[in-house]
Amino acid sequence: MKIIIGVMGPGETARPEDNELAYELGTAIARQGWVVLTGGRKFGVMEAAMKGADDNKGLTIGILPGATGEEVSRHAQIRIYTDMGSARNNINVLTSHVLVVIGMAAGTLSEVALAIKANQKIILMNQSEETAQYIKKLGSYRVITSDTVEDTIHVIRDYITVHSIA
Amino acid sequence: MKIIIGVMGPGETARPEDNELAYELGTAIARQGWVVLTGGRKFGVMEAAMKGADDNKGLTIGILPGATGEEVSRHAQIRIYTDMGSARNNINVLTSHVLVVIGMAAGTLSEVALAIKANQKIILMNQSEETAQYIKKLGSYRVITSDTVEDTIHVIRDYITVHSIA
Amino acid sequence: MKIIIGVMGPGETARPEDNELAYELGTAIARQGWVVLTGGRKFGVMEAAMKGADDNKGLTIGILPGATGEEVSRHAQIRIYTDMGSARNNINVLTSHVLVVIGMAAGTLSEVALAIKANQKIILMNQSEETAQYIKKLGSYRVITSDTVEDTIHVIRDYITVHSIA
Amino acid sequence: MKIIIGVMGPGETARPEDNELAYELGTAIARQGWVVLTGGRKFGVMEAAMKGADDNKGLTIGILPGATGEEVSRHAQIRIYTDMGSARNNINVLTSHVLVVIGMAAGTLSEVALAIKANQKIILMNQSEETAQYIKKLGSYRVITSDTVEDTIHVIRDYITVHSIA
Incomplete structure (x- = not known):
């Protein structure tokens, strides 16, 4: 079984610093041997995270809102066509x-x-x-913040170890 | 074509004041001849809004997460079984x-x-x-707040008139 | 709770005799006080069954593949927008x-x-x-054939009585 | 981009000869460097096709009907949790x-x-x-029959070449 890390964030409206961080994170996830999952479109955080993994021999999955290749990132190696629009967001969440x-x-x-x-x-x-405050209040223990890719990778590694994933 | 007003809110974790307001709103929606749509479960705001409409000769639709009658509100007159869990939330949103x-x-x-x-x-x-502040910032012109059922009904009536719905 | 009868059949490729029968069936369903559910589009069996019900003071539900009013039948009184293409067929099936x-x-x-x-x-x-033979073989006791609207209505009435629906 | 071949067939009710063929086909797909996609459950054709690929260093994707690991095949390397029951069948179809x-x-x-x-x-x-006759009549040019795994692989190779997939 593959470990799948979902990387979520804005598409067309992503800021440059979001895209840079997403690329760096995609790179780091690939180096751990984990799979990057995104919404699969060729914009913003989705595109950058998959490019980071793809450039570093990692595997990438795009869970697409549509039924055709339009607007799909070329860094989405596995393309899951849902044709269910934003309802596919729940698949992103459950699969990661x-x-x-x-x-x-x-x-x-x-x-x-x-x-x-x-x-x-x-x-x-x-x-x-x-x-951060609003989401942490709503999500309680499920939500943490991280300032660096290094910390994020540590948190993920601890989580999958403690929960015996893979 | 029927006008459909979605009433969304917590299920099991709803506060008494949420349920009271939902009942009052369901009543008012029914009196306008509009249909109440909810997530269809027998808890909280869903249950209360549908009961308000059902008690006042209004029509109610429950868009259910499951495939069976379990936990369905008895005030859901039309029961749409999606069997798609939380992904059905997108149907609630698009249909209202x-x-x-x-x-x-x-x-x-x-x-x-x-x-x-x-x-x-x-x-x-x-x-x-x-x-309220957080959502209004994210949603911009699409989001307003209302303090009374009366105001809410006015806003809805204006909206459906301006947008030539029905 | 409303009794919902799904009427399924071809859209653009329906034959005239399919549309005529669908109209007659929609009429008969409405006269029983039951609701007609279809895929909601303005073609073929869907359109004809809903028109039959709509012309006879019956209630109609269209479970639509898209997110917008395009190609929607004007006889679909309640329009459920799924935006999930053909995957919405499972909702048609579970809800009827x-x-x-x-x-x-x-x-x-x-x-x-x-x-x-x-x-x-x-x-x-x-x-x-x-x-008929192929489907009856696959579906066994679940599938029957009917030659007249009258017989169909009788079968439905027996079924909902035996299964204590409504 | 990965080439994804969907292998569909019965789960619990599969015949031994279906499972044997599915294992052989999963093996052959893996040897081509293609990915095996199934409904992901640990029964019948799904299980056998994924085991064939998994035993031969191929990649496997299971598009699961549920939200949890229950009844998932251990040969499903990538597990897409849809939580949408049989509606996930449309994702299988569109993604292959x-x-x-x-x-x-x-x-x-x-x-x-x-x-x-x-x-x-x-x-x-x-x-x-x-x-075979019934489906070929309905599906016309889209449907062919094949008697051997070797022929099936040839047909797939021709199809993806002609359609410039990958």
Whole structure:
């Protein structure tokens, strides 16, 4: 069984610093031998995280909202076509062993909320103080913040060890 | 075509004041001749809003997460069995002409986020200052707050008139 | 709780005799006080069954594949927007108390197969000998054929009585 | 991008000859460097095809109906948790570049029908004369039958070459 790390964040509206961090994180996940999962589109955090993994011999999965190749990232090696629009966000959440959230947008927030509902582990990066506080209050013990890719990788490694994943 | 008003909010964790308001709102929606749509379960805001409408000769729709009658509200007159868990939240959002959100929980927040993503109109009731501010910032012009059922009905009526719904 | 009868069949490729029968069946379902459920599009069996009900003061539900009003039948009074394409066929199947299938096409066959899988009651009308035999073999006791609307209504009434639906 | 071959067929009700063929096919797909996709459960054709690939250093994807590890095949290396029951069949169909169908059951037939609807290539193996004829008539040019794993691999290779997949 493969360890799957979901990397969630804005698409077209991602900030440069979100994309840079997502690329760095994708790289680090690939180096651990884990799989990067995203929403699969060729924009923002999705694109950058998959490119980071793809450039470093990692495996990538894109859970796509549509039924066709339009707007799909070329770094999505495994393309899961759901044709269910934003309802696919719940598949992203349930399939990831741990979720890392970089930056924020409406779709991203829906994933965070669905992940809390599904009792998943969530690591927040590049968030405003306000967002971090709001989500930590709602998600309680499931949510932590991390400032560096190194810390994020440590948290994931501890989590999958403690929960005997893989 | 029927006008469908989604009433979203916590299930088992709803506060008494959320349930009271949901009942009052369900009553008012029914009296307008509109349909109440909820997540269909027999708890909290869903149950109360549908009971309010059902007690007042209104029509109610429950968009259910499961495939069977378990935990379904007896006030859900039309029972849409999705068997898709929380992914059904996106159907709630897309099917409602306007969404009213009473109280907050993880599932509810996912609906708010999906509604912003889908460009739907959202009316917030019984929210903390912090929640209202956070969601209004994310959702911009799509989100307003309302303090009374009367105001909520006015906002809905204006919205469906301006957008030529029905 | 409303009794919901699913009427399934081809859209654009329906034959005139399928549409005529669907209209007649929609009329008869409405006169029983039951609700007609279809895939909601403005073509073929879906359109005709809902028009039959709508013309006779019956209630109609369209479970739509898309997220917008495009190609929606004007006889779909309650419009459930799923935005999940053909995956919405499973919702049609699970939500209907009994399914009536008029004519055949690929999407229709998927609904028949999903209904057998979900252990639902299926009444076949206007089918070739070959289709009727093939589906009855696969679906066993769940599948029957009917030659007239009158017989179909009798079968439905017996089924919902025996199973204490409503 | 990875080439994904869907292998569909009965679970608990699969015949020994279906499982044997599925194992052999999973082996052959893996040796081509392609990925095996199934419904992910630990029964029948799904289990056997994934075991064949897994035993031969191939990659396997299970598109699961549930949200938890229950009844998941241990040969499903990548586990996509949909929590959408049989509606996930449409994801199987859309995600596979080519579908191979071994044996028949209600769920399998729904996948064949959805694949015809989605205009996908379908290769039938181990089918009765009656089933093969019925599906070929409905699916026309999209459907062919194959008697050997070798022929099936040839057909897939030609198809992905002609359609410039990968």
